[in-house]
Amino acid sequence: MSEILLSAKHLKKYYQISSSTLFSSHANRGIVKAVDDITLDIPRGKTLSLVGESGCGKSTLGRTLINLIDPTEGEVLFNGKNIYAFNAQEEKAFRKAVSIIFQDPYASLNPRMKVRDLIGEPLLTHGMKAKKERYERVNELMKITGLKAEYANRYPHQFSGGQRQRIGIARALALNPSLIVCDEAVSALDVSIQAQILNLLKQLQRDFNLTYLFISHDLSVVRYVSDEVYVMYLGQIVEAGTPKALFEKPIHPYTQFLINAVPIADPSIRDREKMILEGDLPSAINPPSGCRFRTRCPYATEICANSCPKLITQGERKFACHHPLM
Ligand SMILES: Nc1ncnc2c1ncn2[C@@H]1O[C@H](COP(=O)(O)OP(=O)(O)OP(=O)(O)O)[C@@H](O)[C@H]1O
Ligand code: SF4
């Protein structure tokens, strides 16, 4: 069994929505259950992925797990200690130990700062005052992320999308973190550049024993990088397992739908019967009763409307469905 680096226990994040943004007159209006009772373990040195449609709560979960967002309820343990009960010193160490890579490096990098200062900023913030020492570390970070050190005086707009993401990765690595949240880190890139960045992330993981929480709506990317995949639907985990198990034999109807929605290269299975999803993603403000997927699920029965299926573990698989596909 792997050592657990970070674990969430019954984590919830509910957002209060102001009445001016509301269209519904329902009694539950005003609360988005973006993360609703999620329990998971992230093993050290591995990649755990969160996958699901836009708005299902992936980013909220990722940010709550590294304390960028306050939870509504629940606990997060880092190396076995509750991160919400850290003292100032523990909090500072945690800030160094976790970092995040964003989807759009252009939006997350200050356009008026040179690359050297962008990558050096976390070092300065965490007390590396001596310029020489900082610049040496920046040069090292540029080298390990495949950036030429002679570009250190350039500005973000002078780089391509892929290079900008390397800058984002160098920044995220600056303080020798153990956990990096990659939030749609390659989603804005062309497929060929995506592969380069994913390979870089894998190489860095091997070299520095990094743990990744990899967030993506793209199943083909998730399949390539993950040790374990968690499928989210409207704030909840509906299925989890290794990519091999999930792709070969999805147990939850929603996972089956996601897999069927991925374009298939192999012509022998291209014409297989596809499950057609009916209806749009329901509102997160007023989700369906019982199983949240029931309004789109072809297998739904009465029990699905009346009771919310619990996430159960069977061997290496986890799923939450009254009529699992097995
Ligand atoms: N600050 C906020 N205030 C209110 N609601 C929010 C806030 N942030 C997110 N939400 C809502 O919470 C839900 C989950 O959003 P989140 O951004 O976590 O989803 P996501 O899976 O990351 O989506 P995407 O794939 O589009 O990035 C959505 O319904 C979203 O509208
Ligand atoms: S619990 Fe029912 S509605 Fe939900 S996914 Fe399973 S079969 Fe479909």
Ligand SMILES: [Mg+2]
């Ligand atoms: Mg997101």
